[in-house]
Amino acid sequence: MILKYYYIFFLLLWVLGSCSPRNLTYLSNLEEDGATSETITNDVDPKIQPNDLLNITITSLSAESNVLFNKGVIQTSSSSGGAEASLKSTGYLVDKNGDIVLPVLGKVNLAGLTKEQAANKLTLELGRYARDPIINISYLNFKVTVIGEVNNPSTFTVPSERINVFEALGLAGDMTPYGKRDNVLLIREQGGERMTMRINLNDKNVLHSPYFYLQQNDIVYVEPDKVKAVQVSPGRSNVQYGLSIGLALLSVVTLLITQVF
Template sequence: MKKSIIALVSVLLISSCVSKKEIIYFQNDEIDQSKVSNSYKTIIKPDDLLQINITAQDLKAVQPFNLSAVAYATSTNSAVGVAQQQMYLVDTKGEIDFPVLGKINIGGLTRDEVIALLRNKLDPDYVKDPNINIRIVNYKIAVLGDVQRPGSYNIPNERITILDALALAGDLNISGQRNDILITREEAGKKVQYKIDLLSKDIFTSPVYYLQQNDVVYVKQNYARIQSASANSNTSLFISITSVIITLVTLITR
């Protein structure tokens, strides 16, 4: 019996061991500098909540395009609270309803393309030489799976790499699978999945090195952790069954 217990413990210890080669980041391959890019583009997507600021020398001309959103008391019909700038929600068709200009389709465009589109519509008929600033208010990503702090994270500056995202989540647990991380992204209305390998320097040239709004990063558990969880579950079941059998045998032999 003692030998069996020792053997079982040895198997569990061996299965729980993780090779150093499975833990250290960026150990494989060389960085292809010709493929490394520090540029990234924010693509406007449905459900993005936009803050659009338009300024110009003629302050009166831009007032209709910088509406304030206020709440009104139903009893007195008077404004309540501090007025805030109107936000614009991109609908499922990729459109926003913009003051004066009406419906504008901006889904799938980059920020620069949206700015150019609005400038062409405003100048010179409404505003001369407008300065346009666009920000996604609800820009967020999610990190799930075998990390220290899984959850959803708001990104105020709209710029985040996969490494930044994992750092926000407290990095991978020691049992996290580093060579098969899954990123789910919406592209042209479809869910697309990418896989990256943190053990390789090729991550720096990956198309998902810079994340986009609403990307989901999933870190799988490694084989040893999965086996350990399975063993713990089976052990509990085995103990329960054994207890029932011992109880029945005791009652029968009395």
């Protein structure tokens, strides 16, 4: 009988040890009643980086200048390869030094500038060659990647050039139940540096985080919780398998002793 109670005790410990409470609610500490209104202070315009592909349109009072400085209209294609080739032929690629090459002007460094700042800089530069130029800049390859414990991991192109972490998760089909909402990893390359930071999506303060809004080429990695890690980790799975075998053997021994006595 004593062994039988030991068996039940160890079985309960094993079950309780394999289950841990998890908070699956985003912004779980946000007040449920009433509405709130706060000024947005963390929406920062993305800055131009090496390998960005920019669409730059230049209009002025001179038709000759318009033809000279513009690369034409982007042509679409039914095949992905054709579309990519078309984009590259019409966009301005920012090189590793942060420069683009414009007709007449030659190399112009735009690294670290927002679109508005870059447009102002080009307006001053082109003012020597075109009458009252108007510059419009947009990204052709603004994208973010969401991987890990989400239903549709992928790289997503963002036409609006503005996206927050919740919108990115929405594009990826949201997290699976195994995703760690309180410890999401963000990987960002900026100014020649690669940075990593953690985001707690259970906490309402994430709405004010400087990392709430994503930048181009950001990677969002949703880590699996301990339950999923046990399922896929060979080492931990072996431990769990060994415990199961041990408990099964203990059960058999308990039954045999009970029948004997």
